[in-house]
Amino acid sequence: xxxxxxxxxxxxxxxxxxxxxxxxxxxxxxxxxxxxxxxxxxxxxxxxxxxxxxxxxxxxxxxxxxxxxxxxxxxxxxxxxxxxxxxxxxxxxxxxxxxxxxxxxxxxxxxxxxxxxxxxxxxxxxxxxxxxxxxxxxxxxxxxxxxxxxxxxxxxxxxxxxxxxxxxxxxxxxxxxxxxxxxxxxxxxxxxxxxxxxxxxxxxxxxxxxxxxxxxxxxxxxxxxxxxxxxxxxxxxxxxxxxxxxxxxxxxxxxxxxxxxxxxxxxxxxxxxxxxxxxxxxxxxxxxxxxxxxxxxxxxxxxxxxxxxxxxxxxxxxxxxxxxxxxxxxxxxxxxxxxxxxxxxxxxxxxxxxxxxxxxxxxxxxxxxxxxxxxxxxxxxxxxxxxxxxxxxxxxxxxxxxxxxxxxxxxxxxxxxxxxxxxxxxxxxxxxxxxxxxxxxxxxxxxxxxxxxxxxxxxxxxxxxxxxxxxxxxxxxxxxxxxxxxxxxxxxxxxxxxxxxxxxxxxxxxxxxxxxxxxxxxxxxxxxxxxxxxxxxxxxxxxxxxxxxxxxxxxxxxxxxxxxxxxxxxxxxxxxxxxxxxxxxxxxxxxxxxxxxxxxxxxxxxxxxxx
Amino acid sequence: xxxxxxxxxxxxxxxxxxxxxxxxxxxxxxxxxxxxxxxxxxxxxxxxxxxxxxxxxxxxxxxxxxxxxxxxxxxxxxxxxxxxxxxxxxxxxxxxxxxxxxxxxxxxxxxxxxxxxxxxxxxxxxxxxxxxxxxxxxxxxxxxxxxxxxxxxxxxxxxxxxxxxxxxxxxxxxxxxxxxxxxxxxxxxxxxxxxxxxxxxxxxxxxxxxxxxxxxxxxxxxxxxxxxxxxxxxxxxxxxxxxxxxxxxxxxxxxxxxxxxxxxxxxxxxxxxxxxxxxxxxxxxxxxxxxxxxxxxxxxxxxxxxxxxxxxxxxxxxxxxxxxxxxxxxxxxxxxxxxxxxxxxxxxxxxxxxxxxxxxxxxxxxxxxx
Ligand SMILES: Nc1ncnc2c1ncn2[C@@H]1O[C@H](COP(=O)(O)OP(=O)(O)OP(=O)(O)O)[C@@H](O)[C@H]1O
Ligand SMILES: [Mg+2]
Numbered sequence: 001x002x003x004x005x006x007x008x009x010x011x012x013x014x015x016x017x018x019x020x021x022x023x024x025x026x027x028x029x030x031x032x033x034x035x036x037x038x039x040x041x042x043x044x045x046x047x048x049x050x051x052x053x054x055x056x057x058x059x060x061x062x063x064x065x066x067x068x069x070x071x072x073x074x075x076x077x078x079x080x081x082x083x084x085x086x087x088x089x090x091x092x093x094x095x096x097x098x099x100x101x102x103x104x105x106x107x108x109x110x111x112x113x114x115x116x117x118x119x120x121x122x123x124x125x126x127x128x129x130x131x132x133x134x135x136x137x138x139x140x141x142x143x144x145x146x147x148x149x150x151x152x153x154x155x156x157x158x159x160x161x162x163x164x165x166x167x168x169x170x171x172x173x174x175x176x177x178x179x180x181x182x183x184x185x186x187x188x189x190x191x192x193x194x195x196x197x198x199x200x201x202x203x204x205x206x207x208x209x210x211x212x213x214x215x216x217x218x219x220x221x222x223x224x225x226x227x228x229x230x231x232x233x234x235x236x237x238x239x240x241x242x243x244x245x246x247x248x249x250x251x252x253x254x255x256x257x258x259x260x261x262x263x264x265x266x267x268x269x270x271x272x273x274x275x276x277x278x279x280x281x282x283x284x285x286x287x288x289x290x291x292x293x294x295x296x297x298x299x300x301x302x303x304x305x306x307x308x309x310x311x312x313x314x315x316x317x318x319x320x321x322x323x324x325x326x327x328x329x330x331x332x333x334x335x336x337x338x339x340x341x342x343x344x345x346x347x348x349x350x351x352x353x354x355x356x357x358x359x360x361x362x363x364x365x366x367x368x369x370x371x372x373x374x375x376x377x378x379x380x381x382x383x384x385x386x387x388x389x390x391x392x393x394x395x396x397x398x399x400x401x402x403x404x405x406x407x408x409x410x411x412x413x414x415x416x417x418x419x420x421x422x423x424x425x426x427x428x429x430x431x432x433x434x435x436x437x438x439x440x441x442x443x444x445x446x447x448x449x450x451x452x453x454x455x456x457x458x459x460x461x462x463x464x465x466x467x468x469x470x471x472x473x474x475x476x477x478x479x480x481x482x483x484x485x486x487x488x489x490x491x492x493x494x495x496x497x498x499x500x501x502x503x504x505x506x507x508x509x510x511x512x513x514x515x516x517x518x519x520x521x522x523x524x525x526x527x528x529x530x531x532x533x534x535x536x537x538x539x540x541x542x543x544x545x546x547x548x549x550x551x552x553x554x555x556x557x558x559x560x561x562x563x564x565x566x567x568x569x570x571x572x573x574x575x576x577x578x579x580x581x582x583x584x585x586x587x588x589x590x591x592x593x594x595x596x597x598x599x600x601x602x603x604x605x606x607x608x609x610x611x
Numbered sequence: 612x613x614x615x616x617x618x619x620x621x622x623x624x625x626x627x628x629x630x631x632x633x634x635x636x637x638x639x640x641x642x643x644x645x646x647x648x649x650x651x652x653x654x655x656x657x658x659x660x661x662x663x664x665x666x667x668x669x670x671x672x673x674x675x676x677x678x679x680x681x682x683x684x685x686x687x688x689x690x691x692x693x694x695x696x697x698x699x700x701x702x703x704x705x706x707x708x709x710x711x712x713x714x715x716x717x718x719x720x721x722x723x724x725x726x727x728x729x730x731x732x733x734x735x736x737x738x739x740x741x742x743x744x745x746x747x748x749x750x751x752x753x754x755x756x757x758x759x760x761x762x763x764x765x766x767x768x769x770x771x772x773x774x775x776x777x778x779x780x781x782x783x784x785x786x787x788x789x790x791x792x793x794x795x796x797x798x799x800x801x802x803x804x805x806x807x808x809x810x811x812x813x814x815x816x817x818x819x820x821x822x823x824x825x826x827x828x829x830x831x832x833x834x835x836x837x838x839x840x841x842x843x844x845x846x847x848x849x850x851x852x853x854x855x856x857x858x859x860x861x862x863x864x865x866x867x868x869x870x871x872x873x874x875x876x877x878x879x880x881x882x883x884x885x886x887x888x889x890x891x892x893x894x895x896x897x898x899x900x901x902x903x904x905x906x907x908x909x910x911x912x913x914x915x916x917x918x919x920x921x922x923x924x925x926x927x928x929x930x931x932x933x934x935x936x937x938x939x940x941x942x943x944x945x946x947x948x949x950x951x952x953x954x955x956x957x958x959x960x961x962x963x964x965x966x967x968x969x970x971x972x973x974x975x976x977x978x979x980x981x
Contacts, residue, residue, distance in 0.1 A: 022686035027667040030690035434626065506704035509665055512691045513698045514718035514769065524717070528708040 032518045033431040036423055041436060043420075044443040047486045052450055055458035056296070059289035066286065081286035085294075094287065095294070098275040105188055105271060106253040110246050112193035117200025117245070120345060123338055125205040127329045130339045136205075139342070142349040143198035144590050146547030146564065148258030149583040150191040152571070153353035155262065156360050156580065158182045163266050165574045169356075172365065184267040191259050194349040196252055200245045207241035239309075247306040251299050255451025258549040258564075262571060272298075273451055273550065280457050280554055292454030299449035354587065361393075361581040378577040389570075393581045402566035403585065409477055409562065410545040413484035418538030420485075421492025422530055425500035430508075441497065448490035452550030459483045459555060475557045487551050488541030495540070499533030539597040546590050563589070613676040613772040613805055615639040615662060620671030622657055622829075631657040633829040635671070639822075644799050644806040646816035648840075649826035650852065655809040656701075658826070659775050662807065663698055664691035675773060697771035697804075699779045703762040705750040711761050712737075712746040718769040736764040740794070756787040763791075767798055776808045780815060792819060813853050817841065825849050842963070847891065847972035856896045856930065856943050858966075863889050870936040874915035874958075881962040885978035890970045898964035899942035901931060902957040903949050914957040922947050933958065 028034040059081055062072045070080045085095045123129045124136045142150075158177045159168030170177050180186055219229045253271075260274045270278070272295055279288040331338050361378045377384060381392040393399050424444055428437035447455055463482075464474040473479035511525045527534065549564040556565040563586045570579035616639070622632040632654040639645050647655045660666040662673060664681065667688065673681040675696075680689040706714055712733060719729045737743045740760040745753050750761065759779060766774065776795075780788045796819060799806055810816050816823050817837045824834040825848075833845035844850035850858050866872050879889050902914070915935060923930040931942040931950065940958070950956070967975040 016684055019684055019686035023667070023683050023688055026686065026688035030664070030688065506700050506702060507706050509691070510698070510700060510704035510706070511717070512665070513663060513694075513696060514765075515692045515695065515721040516717075517692055520721070525706055529706065531708070 033427050037427045037431050037436040040423060040427060040440060044440060047482060048443055048446055051458035051462035052446060055289055055461045056293050058285045058461060059293050063286045081290050085287055085290040094275055098270040098272045101269060102271045106250050108189045109192045109253050110249050113196050113200045113249055114242065117197040118204050120342060121201040121205035122208055123342055125208045127331050129331065129342060130335060135342050138346050139201055140198045142194055144543055145587050147191060147195040147256060148262055148549055149357060150195060150353050151259045151262040152580055152583055153356045154187050154191060156356045165576050179267055183263055184269045187263050188259055192253055192256060196249045199248050203241045203245040204238060207238050243306055243309050247302050250302050254295050254299055255550055257453050273453055277453050288457050292457055295451050295454055296449055303449060357580040358584055361577050378581055389575055389578055393578050398566065402561040402563045405560060406546060406562045409481050410484060410542055413481050413488060414538045414542040414545060416485045417488040417492040417541045418534050421489065421496035421537045422534055424493040425496025428497050429500035430505050444489040444493040447487045452487065452548060453554060455487050456483060456551050456554035477560050480552060480555050480560060483551060483555055484545050488545055491540045492537040495533050495537040499530045503529060535597060539594060542593055543590055547586065614641045615773060615805060616674045618672045620661065620673065621669045622661060623669045631829055635831055637824060639805060641805055642803050644819060644821045646820035646823045647807065647809045647826060648813060648816040648823050649811060651811055653826045654829040655826060656777055659777055659807060659809050663696055663775055664689060664694050695771060696773045696775060697766035697769060698775040699762045699766050701778045701781060703758050705758055705761055707750055710747055710749055714761060715765045715768045718765065722769060732768050736768045740764045756783055759783060770802060772804050774804045774806045778809055795819060825852065844966060845974050847968045850893045850966055854895055856941065859894045859896060859940050861892045863892055868936050868938045871938045874913055877913035878960060878962060878965045879967060882965060882967055883977040884967060884975050887975050888969065889967045889975060891968045893966035894960055895964060896941045896943040898960060900959040901942060901944065901950065902959060912959045912961060914959050917956055917958050919950055919952055919954045919956060921952055922950060
């Protein structure tokens with residue numbers, strides 16, 4: 001090791017120093033990471049850090065509307081909102097009850113997903129389950145279907161007389177489902193759990209795949225019972241992936257508004273996110289900042305705990321070594337029950353909801369299975385009696401506008417996010433300034449902790465008023481595109497960082513030696529090499545952006561409706577069938593988009609899903 | 612042809628405040644095959660990367676040919692892509708998304724070589740390195756040894772005047788290494804370019820280089836021909852680093868074995884070191900002569916009685932473990948037919964095979980006779 005003391009810098013006059021500075025800048029100019037890093041850091045501050053900080057700032061400064069109530073003038077520091085949200089008589093309804101509900105829902109969702117996903121993950125990765133390969137793809141489908149479509153489907157089946165609109169299937173069969181089954185805590189838990197089981201299947205399944213079966217076998221030869229092996233060997237080694245999956249699911253539960261909005265409202269069940277949505281939509285900037293802050297703090301805490309636990313667990317991470325064996329377990333007489341279990345899960349989490357939704361769109365009266373009850377009116381009908389929708393969905397102009405908006409806005413945002421993510425990865429892996437890389441890595445991860453609604457609120461604070469040279473963006477498509485882009489940076493930059501770290505700097509340096517300037521290196525070497533990462537960096541944001549509701553629900557106006565917000569508007573009007581038809585079309589776009597992306601990019605998403 | 616000159620170069624990595632290269636001065640004449648030799652972490656790669664421009668200097672100056680390409684105090688920096696060098700990376704750094712042919716073609720395209728010439732050049736280098744068969748394959752579809760040939764082919768296709776190689780043979784098996792060594796020698800003879808070859812394998816350095824520069828902890832220890840380095844190591848570090856079997860080092864200050872001592876003193880006497888204090892003495896195992904029997908003279912060299920303790924075969928050569936009144940010494944012999952354990956023998960070493968070092972570890976040379 002050449003660990004000698006660095007020589008004291010020699011200073012001989014200002015000319016020499018100037019030349020050395022000139023030398024430094026010449027070497028930096030030869031290295032594009034420096035300039036790119038500066039540009040990207042500015043962008044990250046402007047598009048992510050500033051909006052979030054600005055929104056949180058609202059929590060402790062007086063809002064225009066509250067000048068009289070607080071007795072202070074606009075912009076002054078105040079504890080009014082904190083006090084109101086946490087201590088006042090209404091705090092119970094605005095904050096504490098939603099907090100408890102959120103905690104209950106998240107904990108039950110996490111437990112359910114771990115049990116279901118853990119079992120399914122083990123079945124598809126370590127056993128000789130029938131149609132194992134098929135299942136390993138099919139079981140991911142629920143993740144591609146927007147979570148709120150499950151809620152719509154649930155309503156189709158379980159809705160009772162409590163609220164208006166077409167009645168549910170059970171109701172029309174003469175069975176009135178009780179409120180607890182139709183709305184609120186139980187359905188929310190079930191729906192969120194089904195939606196996030198794929199995470200656990202992927203994370204735990206991947207961990208199990210790497211797992212050396214010699215470890216369990218050696219324990220078995222020592223006489224340990226299978227149960228003891230599971231408890232003492234398998235579980236501890238799976239802990240990191242279980243923790244990651246739990247954190248991921250927790251963050252998602254914190255931010256989800258769609259499901260609760262649709263299925264919690266009839267029984268007035270609020271989670272923090274829906275409470276936040278309410279304060280935002282009634283224009284209470286201060287209160288929403290407090291609630292958003294609370295969600296950010298909860299999310300950040302869970303990630304910190306995750307990192308701490310992972311650090312502790314990393315010490316015994318087993319890396320698949322040369323002699324590792326990946327033997328599958330013979331299911332034997334359990335083959336049929338196991339297959340039944342996996343098939344049931346697939347049916348309940350994908351076929352039934354999508355099927356139910358689809359059926360509602362081709363039936364006049366829900367749940368009445370007679371020939372003359374079937375119709376295509378909701379798709380292609382004309383001169384219908386419904387006031388606001390005289391034509392079927394496919395003939396309605398708004399639908400096509402919303403569909404086009406979805407495709408171009410989410411598409412642009414995803415491509416932008418994918419490219420920027422790759423650049424972030426490039427800077428993290430190759431920049432001579434470590435701090436810049438670390439800063440970018442952290443800031444691009446920040447939107448992950450800020451639930452969609454809160455992020456949207458932040459964007460409203462930042463871009464709904466003219467700032468500097470920029471006019472107010474509210475009501476335009478641009479605010480949606482940049483909000484989508486910024487909110488998808490966590491996936492994109494993680495994909496980029498992983499890819500760049502793995503490849504390292506050598507291929508680019510080799511091109512540089514061969515005489516290629518930076519543009520040539522970027523287009524002929526770096527981008528093509530990382531095509532796979534770029535594809536997942538674009539596709540993952542695309543899927544998650546296309547089905548996401550919480551971010552766009554605040555930012556879209558009727559002119560800039562996306563399919564998601566359009567569907568919610570239809571729900572609000574009571575046009576359930578049309579809303580369901582929109583949901584079906586949305587799933588179709590997500591599937592086709594994913595399929596096309598994988599074909600064009602010649603890469604597979606399976607292992608990359610993470611949000 | 613192109614020479615390289617490195618003057619007073621220092622490199623300190625800000626990260627970890629590591630001084631990777633210290634006060635380095637190297638003049639590499641045109642068409643030299645210079646090996647940078649040294650243990651891991653001694654700054655070989657850093658030196659190479661500074662020549663290539665992939666790493667900037669903390670101070671100092673580098674010229675390639677008569678052009679200054681890097682001078683901290685002058686504010687001169689020529690980026691790597693304008694230095695027109697060839698380089699082979701330790702892990703080859705082939706572009707995984709291009710076929711082997713495209714890998715080779717890339718540099719030619721950048722040089723704006725016309726298409727028909729490109730084709731001829733590619734055909735020639737592919738043939739020269741025996742990889743024509745694989746031209747349409749991707750790097751991941753050929754073996755490590757073939758990848759390495761591709762890396763070489765990619766580099767020589769643009770016939771650079773300066774060629775930098777960072778441990779290009781380290782990932783190959785023994786047989787392939789031998790082949791590639793011959794290959795490299797041939798390429799050097801054909802192109803006549805200036806080679807800088809980084810290795811920590813002294814055998815590689817000995818067999819390839821026209822000059823070897825030995826480095827340790829960021830500092831140049833010695834530069835010279837392979838014979839210089841082997842026969843006249845400039846200091847203890849070089850003596851100990853170079854040699855198939857570790858050199859025997861005897862600390863003279865703490866030696867109280869009279870038999871051994873008087874023999875060594877007789878040897879030191881012949882070195883004509885005047886009144887310079889010998890701190891330690893090095894004797895390469897392969898330079899020790901073993902004479903069976905207990906008496907006799909060996910053309911003027913002093914003799915020393917010893918007993919054979921053990922004979923260890925190493926595949927072709929034998930390590931002979933010797934005991935001199937309690938002290939251990941190792942010798943290396945090609946054949947040991949007339950030797951056996953416990954046998955009493957006489958040892959003899961010529962004076963040019965005795966390496967005397969002072970307290971600082973530097974080589975002691977004869978004082979000019981007065
Ligand atoms: N990018 C870097 N940042 C900080 N320190 C570095 C960096 N690169 C190298 N070093 C340090 O500089 C010293 C010299 O490194 P260098 O890579 O030149 O060694 P080397 O002689 O090529 O070794 P090896 O034979 O292992 O390749 C080492 O101590 C190393 O840890
Ligand atoms: Mg090296």
